Amino acid sequence: MADIPHLSPAGKATFKDSEVTKAHELIVPWNGEKVKGFGILGAPLSKSSISHSGAASAPGAIRSAFSSYTTYAIEDNVDLKCTQLHDFGDVNMHVTDLIKSQQRIEDTFYQVFQSQTEMTPIIFGGDHSISSPSIKAFSKARGTVGVIQFDAHHDLRNLIDGGPSNGTPFRNLIESGTLKGENLVQIGIRNFSNSREYHDYGKDHGVSIYTMREVRRRNITDILRESVNRLKEKVDVIYVSVDMDVLDQAFAPGCPAIGPGGMDSETLLEAVHYLGGEKSVRAIDIVEIDPTIDFRNMTSRIAAHVVLQFLNRSHEGEG
Numbered sequence: 001m002a003d004i005p006h007l008s009p010a011g012k013a014t015f016k017d018s019e020v021t022k023a024h025e026l027i028v029p030w031n032g033e034k035v036k037g038f039g040i041l042g043a044p045l046s047k048s049s050i051s052h053s054g055a056a057s058a059p060g061a062i063r064s065a066f067s068s069y070t071t072y073a074i075e076d077n078v079d080l081k082c083t084q085l086h087d088f089g090d091v092n093m094h095v096t097d098l099i100k101s102q103q104r105i106e107d108t109f110y111q112v113f114q115s116q117t118e119m120t121p122i123i124f125g126g127d128h129s130i131s132s133p134s135i136k137a138f139s140k141a142r143g144t145v146g147v148i149q150f151d152a153h154h155d156l157r158n159l160i161d162g163g164p165s166n167g168t169p170f171r172n173l174i175e176s177g178t179l180k181g182e183n184l185v186q187i188g189i190r191n192f193s194n195s196r197e198y199h200d201y202g203k204d205h206g207v208s209i210y211t212m213r214e215v216r217r218r219n220i221t222d223i224l225r226e227s228v229n230r231l232k233e234k235v236d237v238i239y240v241s242v243d244m245d246v247l248d249q250a251f252a253p254g255c256p257a258i259g260p261g262g263m264d265s266e267t268l269l270e271a272v273h274y275l276g277g278e279k280s281v282r283a284i285d286i287v288e289i290d291p292t293i294d295f296r297n298m299t300s301r302i303a304a305h306v307v308l309q310f311l312n313r314s315h316e317g318e319g
C-alpha cells in the first residue's frame with residue numbers, strides 16, 4: 001500500500017519492534033533449492049486417531065505459535081535470528097482413505113528426504129500414526145534408524161483390531177522390519193495409560209522403556225546421554241518423536257489422551273535442547289496436538305518452543 005502510509009494488507013497491521021526478531025520470521029517458504037539446515041513438513045492427518053482428534057489442523061496452529069516468541073535464548077546467549085526454517089508445506093491427504101493418506105506421507109517425505117540429504121526435517125503432525133510412514137521414509141532415505149519417542153503410551157497396539165491408528169506406529173515399524181525394537185527408546189510412559197500385554201511386547205522386542213517415575217527420579221539428560229550413546233553404536237541416524245501427551249494434562253490440554261502424572265514442560269524442553277546438539281539426531285516430529293480443544297494455544301505454543309529449543313544448539317562448534 002505504497003501511497004497510503006498507515007494502511008497494511010489484511011492481518012498485517014501489527015506492531016513491529018525494530019530491535020526484536022520474532023520466531024515466525026525464521027520460517028521461509030522453500031525455494032526449490034537444496035537446503036543445508038532445517039526444513040518444516042506438515043502431515044495433517046487425524047482421521048486415523050482412536051479418540052476424536054482435530055490434529056489435522058496442528059501444522060498450521062504450530063506455525064502460527066512461532067509468532068509468540070523471539071529468537072533470543074537468553075539462558076544460552078544464543079540468537080537464532082540467522083537460522084532459517086525452510087517450509088516445504090503440507091502433504092495433501094486423501095479425504096476418505098487412511099491407507100492412501102499414510103502412503104502419500106511416506107512417498108512425499110521419501111522424495112524430500114532422499115533429495116535433501118543435508119536437511120534436518122521438523123515434522124508437524126497430525127496424530128501419531130504419521131510417525132510410521134515418516135520413519136519408513138526417513139529410514140529408506142537415510143539408513144538404519146534409531147528412535148527416541150516421548151510419549152505417555154507405548155503405541156505398540158496390534159494392527160488387527162483397528163488398523164494403522166495413532167496407537168500402532170511403533171508396532172507397525174517393528175513388524176515391517178523398519179525399526180528394530182532394540183533401537184527404540186520410549187520415555188515418559190505412565191500409569192493407567194497402557195496394558196501389561198503391550199508393555200511385555202515392548203520388553204520382548206528389546207525396546208528401552210523409561211517410565212515417568214524413572215524420569216522423575218533421574219536426570220533427563222542422563223537418560224538421553226545413555227540412550228543416544230547406545231543408539232549411536234548401532235544406527236546411522238536418530239529420529240525423535242514427540243507425542244505431546246507425554247506432558248501432564250496441566251501443560252498440554254490440547255491432546256486427545258490427556259492425563260495426570262506426566263512430564264512438565266521444562267523437562268521436555270531440556271530434553272529437546274540436549275538432543276538438538278547431538279549430531280546423530282537428524283529428524284524430529286511433534287504429534288497429537290488437537291488445536292480445536294486446546295486452551296489459549298498452550299499446547300501448540302509448547303510445540304513451537306520445542307522446535308526453538310531443538311535449534312538452540314545447532315550453531316555449537318561454529319566459528
Ligand SMILES: N=CN[C@@H](CCC(=O)O)C(=O)O
Pocket residue numbers: 049050051052128153155157166167168193243256257288
Ligand atoms: N498416540 C497415542 N496413543 C494412545 C491414545 C489413543 C487415543 O485415545 O487417541 C493410545 O494408543 O492409547
Ligand SMILES: [Mn+2]
Pocket residue numbers: 151152153243245246257288
Ligand atoms: Mn501418547
Ligand SMILES: [Mn+2]
Pocket residue numbers: 128151153155166243288
Ligand atoms: Mn503416541
